[in-house]
Amino acid sequence: MTDVAQRISALRQELDAHNYRYYVLDEPSVPDAEYDRLFRELQALEAEHPELVTPDSPTQRVGGEALGAFGEVRHEVPMLSLGNAFEEDDLHAFDRSVQSGLGLAGGDLFGGGAEVEYSCEPKLDGLAVSLLYENGQLVRGATRGDGSTGEDISSNVRTIRNVPLKLQGEGWPQVLEVRGEVFMPKAGFEELNARQAETGGKTFANPRNAAAGSLRQLDPKITASRPLEFCCYGVGQVSGELPGTQVAMLQQLKAWGIPISRELKLARGVQDCLAYYRDIGERRMSLAYDIDGVVFKVNNIEDQQQLGFRARTPHWAIAHKFPAQEELTELLDVEFQVGRTGAVTPVARLKPVKVAGVMVANATLHNMDEVARLGVMIGDTVIIRRAGDVIPQVMAVVPERRPDDARPVHIPEQCPVCGSAVERTQLIKRSKGKESVSEGSVYRCVGRLSCQAQLKQAIIHFVSRRAMDIDGLGDKTIEQLVDEKLIASPADLYQLTFEQIIGLEGFAEVSSNKLLAAIEASKRPTLARFIYALGIPDVGEETAKVLARSLASLARVRQALPEVLTYLPDIGLEVAHEIHSFFEDAHNQQVIDALLGACGLQLQEEGELSAEFSAVATLGGMLDKLNIPSVGPGATQKLAERFGSLEAVLGGDWLDMRQTLPERQAKAVREFFDGEGNAQRARAIEQQLRDFGMHWESEKKVVEGLPLAGQTWVLTGALTVNRDVAKDKLEGLGAKVAGSVSAKTHCVVAGPGAGSKLAKASELGIQVLDEAQFRSFLRDKHQIELD
Template sequence: MSTAKTSPETEAAVESVSTDTPPAGDLREEYQALAEQVRRYRFAYYNEDAPLVSDAEFDTLYRRLEEIEALHPELVTNDSPTQEVGGEVSAAFSPVEHLQRMYSLEDVFSLDELDAWVRKTEASVATISPGARIKWLTELKIDGLAVNLLYRNGELVRAATRGDGTTGEDITHNVLTIASIPRSLKGENLPAEMEIRGEVFIPSKDFERLNVTMVEAGKAPFANPRNAAAGSLRQKDPEVTARRPLSMYVHGIGAREGLDVASQSGTYELLKQWGLPTSPYYKVLDTYEEVLKYIADNGEHRHDLSHEIDGIVVKVDDFALQRALGNTSRVPRWSVAYKYPPEEVNTKLLDIRVNVGRTGRVTPYGIMEPVLVSGSTVEMATLHNQDVVKAKGVKIGDTVVLRKAGDVIPEIVGPVVALRDGSERDFVMPTHCPSCGTELKPAKEGDVDIRCPNAKSCPSQLRERVFHLAGRGAFDIEALGWEAAIALTSPAEPENPPLTSEAGLFDLKIEDLADVRIERPKRVKGVVDGTELVPYFYTKGTAKKPSVASANTRKLFDELEKAKSQPLWRVLVALSIRHVGPTAARALAGAFGSMDAIRAATEEQLAHVDGVGPTIAAALTEWFAEDWHREIVDAWAAAGVRMADERDESMPRTLEGLTVVVTGTLPNFSRDEAKEAILTRGGKASGSVSKKTDYVVAGENAGTKLDKAESLGVRVIDEDGFRTLLAEGSVPDGAGAEGAVPAAESASEEESVPEGEPA
């Protein structure tokens, strides 16, 4: 299920999970209320394609219902939601009886629960068929709509939704508009009658484009791809369905006549031969440990896939064992769905404000009611630019779907339109900088982003640049974080901040920071009671104990001293030159060797550097044309910051003329260390694989770059091969490929440094 606001009764029900068991009368009332809630939310999800609670909230309610029924089976009735499969059949479509029942899947929400299911299944198989070895067919759980296709003599005659498992809705005319579903199967000796089960979905990129067109047409955007797919299949006009970017993967088979296949995976291969779309992501695995690795790999890269998933399905591959294990009234005993921890929640969008980044880009971001997602409390989320706000169709006051995948910046996916009450209002992009009052405008005609042109004096831009230069990709000054950047550039006191330009960073004296104060919440007996001004870099001090520089402040000055000896490429990144991230900075440092040489180079000379090009060359030329920019470089150089790299003449240039791509995780090299090793030996460290690539170094979770290398015939080596390559400039055929481990997908590497999202 998917996406919406937490209602008061939901919160009460969720809270009840952890309370003591109430008296029988109260328990009966709770059970009846829970059952009614689950029915209402399920109907909204399956029949109206307009979810009212998030998946995680629904799952919590449903599991509480199961918990009560397990403890008090006398309360269970035939119409309990736990006794039903899916949703009801809509009166808007003709009912269709499936030839063989369509079951739901049992969900598990932790690896402990999955482990218990696997052990139970293994024990059952050991009893049923002593000595049998289970092979696990493991595949992605697509977040789409279950559909049943009926083929007679190879011709598609009917398509239906799952419905309640026995009876579904006839959606044949709409399914016929989906290009990936064949009307006629290929091959000979096709079964006289056969049901094919699968999932209809909208690919992630197509969903983004669909929502843009919806908003442009003045229509409400969809909350998520699953509901967009379901709503598209339930259109009364097939022409509307035909305009939606629907796809399908088939993953099962129901009734079959004259078909004799031994396994689920064997069926997949047969379905593929017949021309049916099968998922490229499934694997047949021999051990539970391999299943766990598959779950971990796809969990890490789930947002790099072509479509949304909410978990992993694990099936016993052998059909004979499936039949022997059988089914309950709702679910097969031979299959389970492991659901990843929820990354999407719903919360209230209280306001939309803008942040001014280090290069002046103005970025809208949402202020929300605090909500726990992916293990952390989130109050702000990026909205990128005014066009994205418009495309997502969000309004201030909306209940919104919020996503936070791992360490990625939280993102507002879209609004829950069904919960609007008319009080919501549109966001209006400001015309002047909220930090310095300068009129905002695009950097050049046609740019989507608008910027504050007051780069030198805008307090927000200075704060962001100071925070950026301390980052891991630049000077790597751990003690100079976000709050310290604020304290240095725009403290509450004194009126004149310690830094009015980053040029003065390395000239700071510890005593310059003694009077710097920032505003923090004032707590009285643990309760917030207004705000107070407190020293940031020094201790508070008392009559008996004078204020002194804090330990973190002393550490800051130690790290500033260390930062002076960082290599040239890090200094280039620290300057916040537009488009100059670590990749371009390394290329420039390698080509020119010193800041003076880069400053003296013509735009044409800069553009000819491999990995730089005309856009970055123009940005460099424009940056150095500004007097105050050159003052930063001169001030840093005068303070002792290293402005030239000492070339190690003893380092052999073994990789001269070679292009090497590093992907995945290497046990003994970080990504930066691997790149450094390539560059110092004269090679090109590329971020993408092409026909010009000489070697791909693949570690754990290598992903799509490894797949592309194999498809192009590029030589793939592991870490041992990489060491040989660094030492000798080549790797003998057949050597150095033992540790190249593919994964499902991998995010492409950033080629430039992102700026200015709300911290």
């Protein structure tokens, strides 16, 4: 066998293996870009050596075989694949080929011939299916399979909510085969994976795998529980007449109740096609579903018939692919970075590869649990994924390409920056008087701010725009200040002198004075900004706002006991313990005292406890927060009603206790308060509730109702208004601004390009305002201008 024949044979075997994993097992082993490269290589070799082409070559069929668990369906009209365009030149070549095939003048290299009309729609990343309607009734559903024979999935497609079981209207052909893509929207995919993780089920790598796996379940009830959708892109066998153009035909199908793409458009000539491709590419990440390109089809059906087919693809259609979001490359090494909280994170160092148009040399591995889950070793060939501005990540390993000298990944015992010990975190779960400890997924350097990496990241966070907002203190400047030992805590920033700053690289007189002015201007932060800037573990911007808005003074936040903090919205016991521990730390206390003392910071928006939380506590509720074993809220309410005060509960005799609660619970209460420190702890919590004005005997203040109190709003899409300004205005009216849409959402403000959040709002029937309506709402109802 010649070298060429051997290579062709090897390519066919590899492509067949990939096809089997992709179409039959729903477990693709390589990115689409790698498959496309192998396929193009085989095409080129077969074009040079047509005598070696065989009927079973992957270039002569679509790929995949029907699973034996499903019945087989023979496609009367083969379900073909599409040719691909990867560059603009490829699309120009396709257009010239169309013009030439239609006998149009001027189909030359400069594209100067008559302009051909094309239908344009996104190329959905799902599973191709055929739906057969007879006399308007859905009678069969089938997968594409190998293009000639597919799998009978009739029971499953009937469970897809947007697939009509009966066509609407009238005039449809007696036999109508509709073809399209079954896919899973991004929001549904995220919810499905969350449910799977909660129940210990299999999670999916991407929406395409989730859609394919869901559609090909032997139990239709499982398919019915999955958020699948169908989108039609064409037809197969038809017994009657349909409109004479692709766009009109799809619009007619839509009138009969068949879902089609909302992005369907008509383009006149190749330049319009390219403009559509660029527009969809810019909006790709905001769409509610995954796409991997755009499909262009000659619009006139008669012209399609004239142009005809190749063995595998039509001459009249092409898929213009986006730059690959997944690629193969080699994992050269794994290094470890140290973050603001001391987390030691593995980072993949890669053989540089272009992914989605960007050269990638590094990717995240998240943590050592993820390294173990992937089974990744240094030297492996790995699949890298990059979507939009998301940090590239290692998605999977290609085990068959593992070299003999591959090395395992080990967490370092000492911090790579400061040499301190690296320890695995422990997760403490607290409930009903018990604490259970388990190993966490994060390893931390114990060096804290003596570790330069942690110090740098802590100060970078402190000065960031959403925190203290000190303009001019970029990452490189902070690294210089730490390396030169000019700062060792955030408080040291306020002691910097002109002479120290001008000595830094990149600073002159004007820039030094500007930085000093910016530092000075930051001395009057709001309470919420200051709390966020401190970098308390698990306390993000929203939690910082809750603390500031509810307790309204740093003194109360610093003193607050964990049980008291849990009275505040969205603060659970674990986060409450993190907050309390942070403010109990001696070093943190020194830095905060220095900032408020010698550094001269003056916190804004401090005041009295929020009226919403005045006298909010009850005796029964406070007793319940003590998590007495075997004693729930019903029992603690009975105690409160019987005894009337904490001291009475603590001093109650056995007879009173036994008359109030069953013997087992009464005994649990007595044993709990007899335990070391529990009674003292209860008294401390009650005293703090008194001090804060939250005690049941405190004066109840009148809550001035904010107009949007209790409402949750979501901002999405490309809004011209500054997102932070809009958020502040809504929060000032009492609303909570969330990052995702749920059944509890009151209103969504959607700008151009709004994707999955807008789709979810429409699905749930939630009120949606565009930007003009939002501005009018604030101006006319609340006298608020956004500009």
